[in-house]
Amino acid sequence: MRLPPILQRRFVLVTGKGGVGKSTVTAVLARLSARAGRRTLVCELNTRERIPGLFGQPPVGGEVTRIADNLWSVNIQPALAMEEYALMKLRFRTLYRLVFENPVVRGMVGVIPGVHHLLMLGKAFNHEREVESDGRPTWDTIIVDAPATGHGLTFFQLPRIIRDAVPAGNLHREAADMWALLTDPRRTAVHLVTLPEELPVRETVELHQRLTRDLGMPLGCLFVNMMPPPLLEAAQAELFAHLTEAPSDPYLATLWAAGRIRLGREALAGSYRRQLADLALPLIELPTQYSRDFGPEQISLLSDRALEQIR
């Protein structure tokens, strides 16, 4: 399986409004990448883990752990990320302890807003630079299940804010490098996720504008999650349209109501889907799964649907 070019970038960020299915899309992208033979790492950010479960595995915690062929997952913890970063720079654990177990330093770190998000982004960034002993990059693809839109935007901006606020030194340099990665269209792709509903669509339009115009971040695809699949063929729909009133038979009336509601939802979803076409992003529809469970089987199915649509 060969991946379309848009899925070949190394550093992949998935964002969207809360509850639209970012983790689902992250899992879909991870599966496609891993099955194309790329060593793939998924980063969740200090959250209740979703990704391992979608591959039928238990949560992995703060350690990078293999969850499928070519696929690893990690739930980045700010405290661990800080220790890792500090040890990398300070080299000695005793020195690390002296510094970070100092109550004043701890107090400062605890109160500075944004520091946790910066540490998590920094760790994902470090994985991007990670190399094997022979110099080859450890990861072909790193996928970050980023925070929801509201917080996501401040999250993406962090490196730029720090770069501009901190005059010089290590922190400034790291932030500048991070920002360079985030805005590099050869290495990075930000995929947007939305639902065919009013509010998510409105937020997606705003998000798209801010990401492109204000932040200059390179976008990938727009995933429209939970598109109701067409219930009827065109001829059937025409036939059904003749039934303008509920049939008198109670069973038929129930079937009729179920059809009306479903077609109403389809029409509405379709109209929101059309609004998204204005964004001029490759648009990928993921059909609603009317199943009790949502797991590996659904991810596999959605991955196939997605691949059919990506050029």
Added chain:
Amino acid sequence: MMRAERGTPGTSDGERSPEGRSEPRTLRVADERLLVTAGAGGVGKTTIAASLAVGAALAGRRVAVLTIDPARRLADALGLGQLTGELRRVDPALLERAARTTRAASEGTRGELWAMMLDVHTTSDQMVRRFAPDAETARTILENKYYRYFSTSLSGSQEYMAIEQVRTLAADGRFDLIVLDTPPAADALEFLDAPDRLIEALDSKAVQMLQNGRSGGFGARLLGRGRDLIMRSLNTLTGGQFLEELIEFMAVFGSILDALKTASEAVHHLLRAPTSRFLLVTTPTASNVEEALHFQTTLAERGLPFGGFIANRVHVAYPEVPEILLPDLARTLALEAPLAARQALVERLHSALRAHNRMAERDGAALERLAEAGGHPPGVVPLFPLDVRDLAGLARVAAHLER
């Protein structure tokens, strides 16, 4: 185009639960002074918060709803055009009209409904002005570049500023009830912990010394034993000037910390008062339910009062239509089309019904889990074909929650 949709039967209210069913009341809003809605992203917290506020106002209480979600929709629904950092009153005439659209609304005295959005910028500036010992100090803080960086740019600052807002509203005698909408779950925890983190940080030796010292270069002295090594190490991590400047800023900021600490303690107690309740909002999907159950544990760990679950967007099952009847039903279907076409149509409709009922089954299992964990049945709001987009819609949701 939304309006055209609204008239069609397929997009009517969608309430299909039997009328007059009396379930145990899950929410007794009457005694509470503070309701906090929390839950995963996208579950409808803001709508639920607004609905609770509308319901309470219709029942005669004076309510302020405070939202953190910058979404415009709530403002639209409340008829306010735009929510700002200032409290604004919802037009009583609109409220009255909404009341008439739901059978739940009784005659009688209406309360008041006020709403505001948490405006990080304004709130933090106000806080500095109020707590600074003098105008000069306030100005120094407001013009400091790190202040701007803290108060506007970084995630997390909202949490600090919300603390102050909630406290102010609670202290304001005008309201019987405050409804507070929180950021999505992970951030909500940060939000809930913010007062305690502040108290802890402010109790630290660092801050006490910050409040005493103001002169340049004192920062390093705070660190105590090993300070030179610590400063050098930190400089390796960050860059020299940054740290010095930051500590200088903290020193100026230290002048308002006492007042901030008092405020944080007040919020700490307010959140745990016998008249405060946390309502955990979720949709019936497995992952959101997991998150809600986890959140319940988190509340308990922090000594925060759990008030119940609210399940939003619940599929209500259609009556079953036995598959064996489909051929007969196709024959009786009054359409001018070959039997085979009618049969195919009926089968497709049946598949829509089955798909919906599978979701209803999933949702039923979720409701059971929530009932078991919550000790009583969750509040249930059915899946509406359209978004709740006006006061009448909010009143309708409130009516569901009061059942």
